[in-house]
Amino acid sequence: MSGQTTVLVTGGAGYIGAHAVLALGEAGYQAVVIDDLSTGRREAVPADVPFVHGNVGDPACLADVISQHGIRTVMHFAGSIVVPESVQAPLDYYRNNTLNSHTLIEACVRAGVERFIFSSTAAVYGIPDVLPIDEQSPTAPINPYGRSKLMTEWMLRDAAAAYGLRFIALRYFNVAGADPKGRAGQCSKAATHLIKIACEAAVGRREEIMLFGDDYPTRDGTCIRDYVHVSDLADAHIAALRHLERGGESNIFNCGYGHGYSVREVLDTVERFAGKPLSVKVVGRRAGDPPELIAVQKRIVSELGWSPRHDNLDTIVSSALAWERKLAGVTV
Numbered sequence: 600m601s602g603q604t605t606v607l608v609t610g611g612a613g614y615i616g617a618h619a620v621l622a623l624g625e626a627g628y629q630a631v632v633i634d635d636l637s638t639g640r641r642e643a644v645p646a647d648v649p650f651v652h653g654n655v656g657d658p659a660c661l662a663d664v665i666s667q668h669g670i671r672t673v674m675h676f677a678g679s680i681v682v683p684e685s686v687q688a689p690l691d692y693y694r695n696n697t698l699n700s701h702t703l704i705e706a707c708v709r710a711g712v713e714r715f716i717f718s719s720t721a722a723v724y725g726i727p728d729v730l731p732i733d734e735q736s737p738t739a740p741i742n743p744y745g746r747s748k749l750m751t752e753w754m755l756r757d758a759a760a761a762y763g764l765r766f767i768a769l770r771y772f773n774v775a776g777a778d779p780k781g782r783a784g785q786c787s788k789a790a791t792h793l794i795k796i797a798c799e800a801a802v803g804r805r806e807e808i809m810l811f812g813d814d815y816p817t818r819d820g821t822c823i824r825d826y827v828h829v830s831d832l833a834d835a836h837i838a839a840l841r842h843l844e845r846g847g848e849s850n851i852f853n854c855g856y857g858h859g860y861s862v863r864e865v866l867d868t869v870e871r872f873a874g875k876p877l878s879v880k881v882v883g884r885r886a887g888d889p890p891e892l893i894a895v896q897k898r899i900v901s902e903l904g905w906s907p908r909h910d911n912l913d914t915i916v917s918s919a920l921a922w923e924r925k926l927a928g929v930t931v
């Protein structure tokens with residue numbers, strides 16, 4: 600019975616992890632969060648969810664939590680996520696994303712954890728030759744962030760073969776939006792994601808938006824991305840968990856909608872919901888930005904039965920803007 604299962608959620612005080620904790624509660628699971636609060640916020644974790652202020656690189660802490668809560672399933676969100684920072688400080692990224700994941704996987708194997716769900720990324724594909732991107736596309740990450748996450752996929756694959764731990768790696772495309780009920784959203788101190796930045800500008804928290812390049816070979820010259828609503832992504836984790844509980848095999852799944860929007864289309868949508876123009880300055884291309892990233896999502900739909908509820912840019916943008924207004928204390 601799902602009601603008996605307690606899931607250890609690493610990084611559950613962060614943006615995506617907090618939405619997964621809400622989805623777990625709604626699906627009848629108990630969650631326990633471990634988070635070092637390096638970018639997360641304690642308030643993001645509901646009061647009735649046990650919270651451990653700890654690091655996933657600490658094997659003693661992990662062993663305690665796993666045994667104390669009888670953990671058989673782990674969802675691993677904890678990590679460092681800023682691509683340009685990973686270029687500046689690659690060893691920090693390999694430590695936090697790769698070494699600390701190794702410590703966590705090892706603790707899980709030692710304690711007999713059976714199921715492991717991992718936050719991977721479309722960044723493992725690098726700049727793909729063929730679009731849209733399916734899971735068989737070559738993995739060729741172009742930055743330390745993508746490599747640090749791909750190595751964790753490899754560790755999981757090898758640990759699954761050797762020790763019987765079963766895993767699902769979800770390769771997220773561009774995650775955006777906020778909980779439709781306003782309980783969670785993105786809180787980064789130094790935002791880098793387009794929709795977050797545009798919403799900050801819409802509520803007056805930043806003066807202008809830099810648009811990185813309008814000379815790409817796309818329909819309007821700006822980059823195209825497959826934006827996926829964070830609550831749909833949280834649901835994908837529940838679908839992955841149920842698959843593993845049914846005895847399903849380890850696998851890797853893209854998590855996107857299979858279609859995309861350009862930077863200009865996103866900015867137009869934010870302006871429409873904000874009811875005012877944004878100040879947008881076109882600057883040069885940002886290093887390492889592929890012109891277009893679109894998922895083939897057939898595998899997750901057919902094998903996990905994922906059925907997204909918010910596949911709509913208006914829903915993504917309006918929920919992100921509502922959250923930003925809440926953070927800024929703006930009433931509209």
Ligand SMILES: NC(=O)c1ccc[n+]([C@@H]2O[C@H](COP(=O)([O-])OP(=O)(O)OC[C@H]3O[C@@H](n4cnc5c(N)ncnc54)[C@H](O)[C@@H]3O)[C@@H](O)[C@H]2O)c1
Binds near residue numbers: 610640677679718
């Ligand atoms: N946001 C995206 O667009 C995106 C896209 C693809 C993949 N991902 C992956 O999803 C996961 C979650 O990303 P997010 O956007 O919620 O980021 P986030 O920064 O909001 O959340 C990460 C959380 O992990 C915690 N954390 C970091 N290192 C830790 C450690 N060593 N021990 C314990 N806690 C630690 C942070 O305090 C934070 O609460 C990451 O693994 C990221 O690589 C995110």
Ligand SMILES: O=c1ccn([C@@H]2O[C@H](COP(=O)(O)OP(=O)(O)O[C@H]3O[C@H](CO)[C@@H](O)[C@H](O)[C@H]3O)[C@@H](O)[C@H]2O)c(=O)[nH]1
Binds near residue numbers: 722794810811885892
């Ligand atoms: O201020 C900004 C921010 C972004 N962009 C552009 O908007 C698009 C989307 O950028 P961003 O929101 O930063 O997302 P990505 O760089 O596509 O990367 C995200 O999506 C990837 C998966 O596709 C994940 O691996 C990464 O972790 C996550 O940051 C890109 O063309 C950027 O150049 C701007 O023009 N101005």
